[in-house]
Amino acid sequence: MPSNMELRRISASPSPATGVRSAPTVAKLIDTTTCIGCKACEVACQEWNDLLGIDEVAEPVEFGSYQTMPDLTANFWNLIRFNEHVEKKPDGTEQFHWLMAKDQCMHCEDPGCLKACPSPGAIVQYANGVVDFQQEHCIGCEYCVTGCPFDIPRLNKRTKKVYKCTLCSDRLSYGLEPACIKACPTGCLQFGTKEQLVQIANTRVAQLKANGQERAAVYDPQGVGGTGVIYVLALGDQPEAYGLPKNPRVPWTVAIWKNVIKPLGSAMMVVGLFGTLFHYVRFGRNEAPGMRKSEKEEV
């Protein structure tokens, strides 16, 4: 096993994750300003991951958009969203834009799916930061769907397991870049260490600002500890226009459920168990006077 595939986090595990070797955190950069909507990355994802196989093929759906599908599915993990945006010019005219976004797992540093998952080892985070589902341990409860601030995991109805982008962790383990990156013709998708890519993104944002796009910004939301998929957005102050949440975090309801209710509840159960034991030791049995000896023994 290469060091980048060692485990940094494991879902529902009372003991620590097993990884001891360090590996640089990897990331994907999506420069939405140079995306031309060619969908080569969608095709590459489907091909490499062999998603056009056993299950109902994710057929392109006509819904009045250039977008391939209305939404992600259990066998369609990478969707270019053609967000339609009308920009008001200073001279009063309006101009139509597509705000391209690449909808896929964001590989959060602090993954809400992993936090919510009740099945030991069903969701892991590798040493390189990639968040991956281990379907053989998945029980299909869909807690991760509620835990994910980006609404990414999808249940396959036949296998009753959830699926999402793996960041091509199989390719990464052989030192290859993800399939979508390989296929991108404009270079709007780049792969590298998180550190490098943040630098590249910042340089690109500076360039865009110099060209008059003052609202440009990097999208690397800190509410989830930063993400393994970062964006350069031309309308950086308005990530919602791209379908991205403004300040995503692990839902507080999930955090309280897992961090407060669960430990307190477990403590109460233990107290209840010991309470009855101590009561019995201290006060004994409440026997009715006049009970026969045999009756005291029987149940």
Next chain:
Amino acid sequence: MSQSQPAVPPPALSQAQIAALARTQEDVVVTDDLIVRHTASVRLTHWLVAIFFFLALATGFVIYTPYFAGLAGLFGGGPMVRLLHPWFSLGFVIGILFLFRAWKERMKKEPGDEEWKNNFGAYMRYEKELQNVSKYNAGQKLFFWAAVLGALAFLASGIVMWFPTSFPFFLRAISYWLHELTFIAFVVGIIYHIYMSTAAMPGTLRAMTRGTVTKAWARWHHPRWYREVMGEKE
């Protein structure tokens, strides 16, 4: 035993005859020593509820905490636990509804309930004899109503958790909380329920197995009910 039941039957009934009586009639004296507390149908319903409860508890514990993940093996693994838990729970809820039908009349407020509540501490320390405890004491009544409400809470939140993506985020979030809080309350309640009906109060469990209790037991734990069954004037 096809003839009409006398209020106080002759003392020489066989075990089989007592069992036959305890199948259909409750709150009657069947020998000079035994009173029927629960009919056979109530006892069977209660055991069905108990069995489904523990099946749902075991499968629920697997999902509740990884410390009990090993229990999944008893049911064929985690995915089977996810599949079976809602059905076990449905059996539990339906059983509770039947118990509700059988017991709701006797679980209404009665004189003596307030006195019992005010003396709960003394009751638990076995310090006080309360003469006005009816067939069910105020604690049992509270447990009954809490169990019925809890079953409804389990059902409502459980349906959302069964088909989570059919419901919006906030309903899912509320359901996870409600299901878990109800679960915690139920586990604490059930520990107390089983302890009180077995170890702490000898002679109680037979009310749920053979259906009968002794007069001595009834006079001590439920004196008002005892007087009612014996036809004594208040």
